């Protein structure tokens with residue numbers, strides 16, 4: 418019913434030169450494992466003036482303006498029926514790789530290399546094989562871009578919709594432009610939720626996390642599903658906000674989300690892994706956990 422997406426300009430659909438610009442900005446905010454963003458760091462992050470930062474700022478402006486409670490419901494209705502495409506798992510990685518970075522095709526690794534490097538870093542540390550699967554699959558939801566979704570509806574820090582915004586979310590000032598900001602129903606501390614209702618009852622801003630979680634939810638164990646579903650929820654797993662929405666199960670699962678995050682952020686390496694050598698291991702792993710085809 419919402420036709421706004423059709424009214425966005427090309428620049429508003431793709432404010433970033435590539436999806437990686439968002440992840441580079443997150444890496445700058447959290448330069449080391451376990452660190453939380455300090456006031457000063459955040460000020461530096463905002464003030465340092467480069468064209469790339471302007472695109473990231475514009476990206477967050479769009480994200481915070483248009484990710485309303487209703488927008489999330491529309492996207493859930495559009496995508497969670499998984500009736501768009503079906504393909505063998507290994508073809509899905511080729512499909513994801515159609516997302517290319519035109520800004521810097523020589524230096525940036527493709528999406529699959531990032532997945533493989535994350536998975537390999539997890540495997541090298543001796544974690545269970547289901548966590549290696551998380552590394553391999555965690556950004557598969559970025560295919561949403563290939564279905565025409567704007568970048569700010571695919572990547573970006575995620576946050577609960579339908580209740581007050583935490584000031585721990587990056588660029589909180591842009592929420593003033595969000596129609597929900599002036600809706601009293603959505604802007605009390607709990608909004609449409611109840612105290613400690615559990616994250617499973619909370620709708621997050623729409624993006625690749627929720628989409629891949631829904632894709633994988635019948636195939637991987639619970640800690641893996643938390644890693645997928647909340648890996649971009651930095652205001653929770655790095656900043657500790659929204660405690661009043663959590664239940665004991667969320668608090669128990671938080672350690673897994675935190676365990677995964679450094680592998681996502683800090684495993685990037687310019688040298689691509691040796692796929693030929695790794696292939697048999699990953700073919701067996703995927704066959705162990707996933708059906709032959711994936712639905713989108």
Ligand SMILES: [Fe+2]
Pocket residue numbers: 555556625648649
């Ligand atoms: Fe991601």
Ligand SMILES: [Fe+2]
Pocket residue numbers: 531555556681
């Ligand atoms: Fe990632």
